[in-house]
Amino acid sequence: xxxxxxxxxxxxxxxxxxxxxxxxxxxxxxxxxxxxxxxxxxxxxxxxxxxxxxxxxxxxxxxxxxxxxxxxxxxxxxxxxxxxxxxxxxxxxxxxxxxxxxxxxxxxxxxxxxxxxxxxxxxxxxxxxxxxxxxxxxxxxxxxxxxxxxxxxxxxxxxxxxxxxxxxxxxxxxxxxxxxxxxxxxxxxxxxxxxxxxxxxxxxxxxxxxxxxxxxxxxxxxxxxxxxxxxxxxxxxxxxxxxxxxxxxxxxxxxxxxxxxxxxxxxxxxxxxxxxxxxxxxxxxxxxxxxxxxxxxxxxxxxxxxxxxxxxxxxxxxxxxxxxxxxxxxxxxxxxxxxxxxxxxxxxxxxxxxxxxxxxxxxxxxxxxxxxxxxxxxxxxxxxxxxxxxxxxxxxxxxxxxxxxxxxxxxxxxxxxxxxxxxxxxxxxxxxxxxxxxxxxxxxxxxxxxxxxxxxxxxxxxxxxxxxxxxxxxxxxxxxxxxxxxxxxxxxxxxxxxxxxxxxxxxxxxxxxxxxxxxxxxxxxxxxxxxxxxxxxxxxxxxxxxxxxxxxxxxxxxxxxxxxxxxxxxxxxxxxxxxxxxxxxxxxxxxxxxxxxxxxxxxxxxxxxxxxxxxxxxxxxxxxxxxxxxxxxxxxxxxxxxxxxxxxxxxxxxxxx
Amino acid sequence: xxxxxxxxxxxxxxxxxxxxxxxxxxxxxxxxxxxxxxxxxxxxxxxxxxxxxxxxxxxxxxxxxxxxxxxxxxxxxxxx
Numbered sequence: 001x002x003x004x005x006x007x008x009x010x011x012x013x014x015x016x017x018x019x020x021x022x023x024x025x026x027x028x029x030x031x032x033x034x035x036x037x038x039x040x041x042x043x044x045x046x047x048x049x050x051x052x053x054x055x056x057x058x059x060x061x062x063x064x065x066x067x068x069x070x071x072x073x074x075x076x077x078x079x080x081x082x083x084x085x086x087x088x089x090x091x092x093x094x095x096x097x098x099x100x101x102x103x104x105x106x107x108x109x110x111x112x113x114x115x116x117x118x119x120x121x122x123x124x125x126x127x128x129x130x131x132x133x134x135x136x137x138x139x140x141x142x143x144x145x146x147x148x149x150x151x152x153x154x155x156x157x158x159x160x161x162x163x164x165x166x167x168x169x170x171x172x173x174x175x176x177x178x179x180x181x182x183x184x185x186x187x188x189x190x191x192x193x194x195x196x197x198x199x200x201x202x203x204x205x206x207x208x209x210x211x212x213x214x215x216x217x218x219x220x221x222x223x224x225x226x227x228x229x230x231x232x233x234x235x236x237x238x239x240x241x242x243x244x245x246x247x248x249x250x251x252x253x254x255x256x257x258x259x260x261x262x263x264x265x266x267x268x269x270x271x272x273x274x275x276x277x278x279x280x281x282x283x284x285x286x287x288x289x290x291x292x293x294x295x296x297x298x299x300x301x302x303x304x305x306x307x308x309x310x311x312x313x314x315x316x317x318x319x320x321x322x323x324x325x326x327x328x329x330x331x332x333x334x335x336x337x338x339x340x341x342x343x344x345x346x347x348x349x350x351x352x353x354x355x356x357x358x359x360x361x362x363x364x365x366x367x368x369x370x371x372x373x374x375x376x377x378x379x380x381x382x383x384x385x386x387x388x389x390x391x392x393x394x395x396x397x398x399x400x401x402x403x404x405x406x407x408x409x410x411x412x413x414x415x416x417x418x419x420x421x422x423x424x425x426x427x428x429x430x431x432x433x434x435x436x437x438x439x440x441x442x443x444x445x446x447x448x449x450x451x452x453x454x455x456x457x458x459x460x461x462x463x464x465x466x467x468x469x470x471x472x473x474x475x476x477x478x479x480x481x482x483x484x485x486x487x488x489x490x491x492x493x494x495x496x497x498x499x500x501x502x503x504x505x506x507x508x509x510x511x512x513x514x515x516x517x518x519x520x521x522x523x524x525x526x527x528x529x530x531x532x533x534x535x536x537x538x539x540x541x542x543x544x545x546x547x548x549x550x551x552x553x554x555x556x557x558x559x560x561x562x563x564x565x566x567x568x569x570x571x572x573x574x575x576x577x578x579x580x581x582x583x584x585x586x587x588x589x590x591x592x593x594x595x596x597x598x599x600x601x602x603x604x605x606x607x608x609x610x611x612x613x614x615x616x617x618x619x620x621x622x623x624x625x626x627x628x629x630x631x632x633x634x635x636x637x638x639x640x641x642x643x644x645x646x647x648x649x650x651x652x653x654x655x656x657x
Numbered sequence: 658x659x660x661x662x663x664x665x666x667x668x669x670x671x672x673x674x675x676x677x678x679x680x681x682x683x684x685x686x687x688x689x690x691x692x693x694x695x696x697x698x699x700x701x702x703x704x705x706x707x708x709x710x711x712x713x714x715x716x717x718x719x720x721x722x723x724x725x726x727x728x729x730x731x732x733x734x735x736x737x
Contacts, residue, residue: 063693097690210697243659243694250690260684270675277673373673 003053006165009078011106012090013099014061017118019043020148021090022058025158052162057084063098065105067214079109080198086161088114093130093145094122096258100250103139107173108203112164115143116157121150129259138253140173176249181209181241187231193222209238269366269487276367282374290371290393293358297351298428304350312343337522338515348400348614352503355394355401360498364490384465388418392461395425399615404502406622413473419619420468420632423611424460424639426453429568434603436572440587441599449600453607460608460639518613521566532578537562551605551644552598552652561606566613571606597651601644608640659694 012018022030026045033042043058059078060071067073079087087110091099096117106113115135123130136143142160146153178185188205196204197218207215209232219225232238275281316339323331362368368390375389384392388406395402399422406418426434434453438446524537532538541558548558556578564571579589594602610616610633620629662681678688 064697066697068697068699095686095689097684097686098693101690101693211699237660239698240660240663243698247658247690247694251687273673273675277676 003048003051004165006052006054006086006161007082007084008054008056008161009059009082009084009087010056010090011059011075011079011087011102012061013063013092013102016061016090016092016099017148018058018061018090021088021116021118021146021154021157022056024148024151024154025054025056047158049158049162052165054158054161057082062102064102065109066210067212073214076105076109079106083198084110085165086112086114088116088157088161090116090118090148092119092122093117094119094126094128096130096254097250100253101246104176104246104249107141107175108206109200111173112169113141113173114157114160114164115139115141116153117143117145118148118153120145120147120152127261131257131259135253135257138174138257141169174253176245178206178242178245181238181245184209184231184238188228191223191228191231192219195222206242208232210242211239272487273370276370277373282370283378286371286374289362289367290390293362294393294396297354297358300354301351305347308350309347312346316343332526333519333522337519337526342515342518348398349503349507351398352401352404353499356404356499356502357495359390359405360495361490363498364488364494366487384414384418388414391418391422392425395422395427398427399423399425399611400618403615403618403622416623416628417465417468417473419622419628420635421461421464423615423619423632423636424457424464424608426457426607427568427612427615429612430607432569433564433571433606437590437599437603440590441594441596449603453603456604456643457607460643464635464639518566521563525563532559532574538578550648551601551641552595552648553602553605554593557594557598557602561609564606564612565610565616568606568612596655597648600651601648604647605640605644608636608643610636610640659691659698662691663695663700 010018010022022043022045025047029047030043030045032044041060045056045058047054047056057078059075062069062072062075065072065076067076078084087106089099089103089106091103103113103115117130117132130145132143132145142164144153144157144160146157148154185202185205188208189201192201192204199215199218204215204219208219208228216225219228275285278285316335319339320331320335323334326334359368362371371390379388391402391405393402394405402425403419403422406415406422431450431453435446435450438449442449521537524540525532525535527536529535538555538559541555541562545553545555545558553561556575559578560571560574563574575590576586579586581589590599611619616629616633619632620626623629658681662677665677665680674688677683678685683691
């Protein structure tokens with residue numbers, strides 16, 4: 001007697017043991033290939049029992065049957081077009097909710113369905129209990145418990161497949177009632193053509209309401225889609241209502257079939273998160289932790305600064321000794337030009353190592369994700385994401401590591417925006433220059449003047465953020481669901497590798513730019529004569545002076561700003577050189593040469609104008625775009641110009657200057 | 658439930674999974690189901706990594722806890 005063939009499709013979510021079941025059933029009687037025209041693997045095999053041959057197809061693992069992924073399209077097309085006799089849905093019994101979601105959709109396509117509840121061992125680990133009999137009754141389809149990894153339940157599954165094939169389903173599978181939408185579904189069904197290429201009309205109607213592109217295009221080819229479109233458009237939220245109905249259906253099925261422990265386990269991470277992500281305490285806690293880290297970073301950096309600079313000095317002398325044979329002008333070029341730039345770069349090394357060590361520590365322990373979470377709402381006011389908080393905070397110390405931290409943001413537009421506005425945060429050297437000017441021109445109110453500069457820089461960040469996001473990097477905020485990782489002990493190797501990578505990248509990319517620009521500035525400052533007043537640099541300053549006259553600057557201040565590009569603190573040393581004075585003498589000269597409005601305008605300008613060369617190089621490294629670097633430089637210059645101009649004009653009126 | 662969660666996400670902008678589960682009294686498995694449904698509805702997309710991460714030599718050893726945070730963002734819906 002010829003054996004009867006039963007066409008069986010194995011369906012299920014990824015990682016539910018579907019392949020294990022397939023392999024146990026088919027053994028060596030299986031072959032693999034690709035689905036026609038697709039790169040997705042197709043596995044088929046047979047199982048023989050008594051008078052039956054089970055022809056089994058292992059469908060790709062999917063969570064649902066939409067048309068959003070290739071796997072989903074293959075799985076649903078197989079059920080529709082190849083019409084298997086039985087569809088076995090293999091489910092992870094310990095995560096029934098999402099597994100039943102796939103089952104729901106399969107029941108809309110096929111009525112001969114068996115639910116194989118696999119991974120019962122995980123179920124008992126979680127202390128969950130399932131009432132299989134009740135589940136079977138409520139679903140209206142056979143349920144087979146199994147632990148495929150131990151070979152348990154395989155025989156029962158085969159028997160059930162044969163039984164359903166022979167006798168049909170004992171009851172009709174319970175399908176979803178979509179409530180108010182049932183009327184629209186029915187009307188759509190009536191408008192559909194008779195030949196639906198194997199699809200059933202209810203499934204097509206539901207998919208049309210969900211906005212399924214494949215079904216929509218298929219219908220457009222066959223009928224006048226306009227009437228259906230009108231029906232679909234009657235309610236805007238149909239897709240959500242369908243999803244809600246499915247969710248409620250699953251909840252209802254599980255309400256008295258799945259039993260879970262009443263009190264969920266509270267983990268160590270949960271306890272920490274109570275404080276770290278608390279709506280009230282979360283933010284102050286993050287401020288304390290980050291403040292502490294910045295304090296340690298700068299304290300350690302200050303401690304290391306002197307010995308490190310001594311070492312660099314020693315290195316310079318050593319190199320000078322090595323290169324004694326070079327002509328004087330070349331030695332001057334190397335050590336006063338290039339080495340000056342290189343040594344500025346090298347002074348950042350301790351800061352970068354210390355800061356990125358702590359950053360890696362925060363990241364590896366899992367706390368950094370919490371910082372982004374608790375600061376997000378605050379940062380939205382600035383037009384930024386929560387992860388922007390750290391780079392901005394860091395930039396109050398130094399913009400270089402601040403901009404290097406920008407890469408923690410996911411969206412490219414967010415990274416660009418932050419890279420553009422971050423330089424408005426005044427770093428320590430910029431504040432040092434301003435503090436000097438404040439003490440000279442506003443001795444009694446120096447701290448208030450400095451505070452006003454911080455406020456101006458904060459406003460610059462805020463206004464620029466809004467302008468750039470609105471006109472240049474048009475993005476709207478996407479609400480974010482964050483999966484906060486579990487807390488864990490940091491791995492020293494990972495921390496070390498992270499710090500090394502950051503340092504190497506900084507030295508490689510920023511280094512080349514700094515060396516180049518330092519050399520150029522040295523040449524401009526020392527030619528055609530050694531006197532800086534008669535140098536090309538001074539000529540450039542004098543040439544551009546008319547442009548900066550409206551801000552009240554003289555050419556000496558302009559020169560200070562130009563050399564401040566190499567390092568902000570160089571502004572002061574340049575002024576000292578061009579005025580040929582230092583200390584009290586320099587203060588007196590400045591007081592006699594510069595008015596109060598000019599001094600304040602200069603402070604504002606030097607807080608906001610182009611960042612130092614190391615920061616510019618870092619912007620280039622992070623954006624990898626000359627266009628954005630140029631934009632950053634020009635934007636900050638223009639912004640600084642206008643703000644300084646407005647402030648200078650106002651102060652002149654106030655002081656009758 | 659789905660509708661309430663979408664409205665909540667749109668209002669609150671950023672939320673962690675634990676918070677949302679606590680607010681709506683959801684078990685992990687119920688939350689998994691909602692995530693799949695939100696994905697099916699086209700409301701969320703997964704962001705596995707940033708462009709800079711792709712070129713990072715430590716991608717494999719990275720803890721992937723923040724720089725590659727498992728974040729899901731709510732997508733604006735296209736109208737037909």
